[in-house]
Amino acid sequence: MKIKELGEFGLIERITRLLPPYSWEVVVGVGDDVAVLNTPQDHYLLLTCDIQVEGSHFLPDTPPRLLGRKAAAVNLSDIGAKGGEPLHFLASLALKPETPVDWVEEFYRGLREEAQTFGADIIGGNLSSTRGPQVLDIFLMGRVEKERLLLRRGARPGDVVMVTGELGNAHGGLLILTRDQLGEALPPEARKPLLDAFLTPTPRVKEGRAIASTGRATAMLDISDGLAQDLLHICQASEVGARIWADRIPISPALEKLARTLQVPSWPLALEGGEDYELCFTVPRTHAREVSQKVEKATGTRVTAIGEILASPRERILVTPQGEEIPLTPRGWNHFREEKK
Ligand SMILES: [Mg+2]
Structure with missing residues (x-):
């Protein structure tokens, strides 16, 4: 069997079966945004x-x-998605010998800028040469107070599904970069937020800390593969189902403009597009308003309720703007299986 027949998630499953048993300090291993290790503190x-x-x-x-x-x-985002604070980076780069030294220095300047913004440093790594495409592999360690850790598992029937920010902007940015003339067809005020979302996403570390500090959220992850795919990750880990309403998904005016230009509805772009790095989390209904108000006040970032958690893991439902219930399917970004458009 070839990797492309198995897909990313199938391959992860196969590899996981080969791994030796975890040592005692592993609280969470494969299957979440991060691995979690116990400490005596x-x-x-x-x-x-x-x-x-x-x-x-x-x-x-x-x-x-x-x-x-x-x-x-993208690494800061995973730490933020667990309610954690970032600490230390390592960077392993495979570079082509003809790459200008300036290029590498600029890469590290960018890495340092972003790390420092969130209070982290870069403390090591590794360099190698390659004849193939360049590869940049970044490792990040963070920490979280034990009572604040949020995982993909933990969502309960009746919980409200919430997201930070607006979804689909990064997908819009990728479309602008890869489709001829699409950028020119958009006014600059629509082009810029979409390109920024794709090229320099803002990791929601502050928001993740604020959500975790309410003590009310039950599960959380960052939306890297697209809302549909990532919400299903919460469902799978929590052994629950979900219903979301397409017309409640927060969409920016810029993405609306792009969708009009492409003559497509905007919500599928937001539902299936990857790399938004917003947070998706669940909160018991009685605390949903309290949590969204606290997080918006602490961070200035919008929080939107888009759906609810259902008891049956088989019920994964998307309600279209026309009110029709259709299956919520993972059409997000799965490496090896599909090519990004
Ligand atoms: Mg993640």
Whole structure:
């Protein structure tokens, strides 16, 4: 069997079966945004890594400084999604020998900028040469107070499904970069927020800390593969179902403009597009308003209720703007299976 026949998630399952049993200090291993390690103190350690491959995650002409910021941001996002604070980065890079030294320095400047914004540092790594596409693999360690840790598992029937910010902007940015003339068809005020969302996403570390500190949320992750795919990750880990309403998904005026230009509805772009790095979390209904108000007050970031958790894991429902109930299916970004459009 080839990897492309199995897909990313099938491959993870196969690999997991081969791993030796976890040692005692592993609280969470494979299957969440981060691995969680116990410590004798009042916090857990959080470990995550994320790879950026030229041609697959970034276009070869992407400015290296933006690339550095994004490579840091996607890892910061995973730590924030567990309610944690970021601490230390390691960076392993496979670089082509003809790459200008300036390029590498600019990449590190971007990495440093983003790390410092969130109070983290860069303390090591590894360099290698490659003849193939360049590969940037970034590792990040963080920590979280034990009582604040939020995982993909923990959502309960009746909980409200909430998201931060607006969804689909990064997908819009990718479309602008990859489709001829689409950018020119949009006014600059619509183009910029979409491109920014794709090139320099803002990791929701502050928001993750604020959500966790309410003590009310039951599960959380960051939306890296698209809302549909990632919400199903919560459902799977929590052994529950979900119903979401397409017309409640928060969508920016810029994405609405892009959708009108493409003559498509905007909500599928927001539902299926990856790389938003917003947070999706669940809260018992009685505390939903309290949590959204607290988080919006503490961070200035919008929080929107888009659906509810259902008891049956088989019930995964999307209510279209026309009121029709259709299956909520994972059409997010699954490496190896599909090509990004
Ligand atoms: Mg994640």
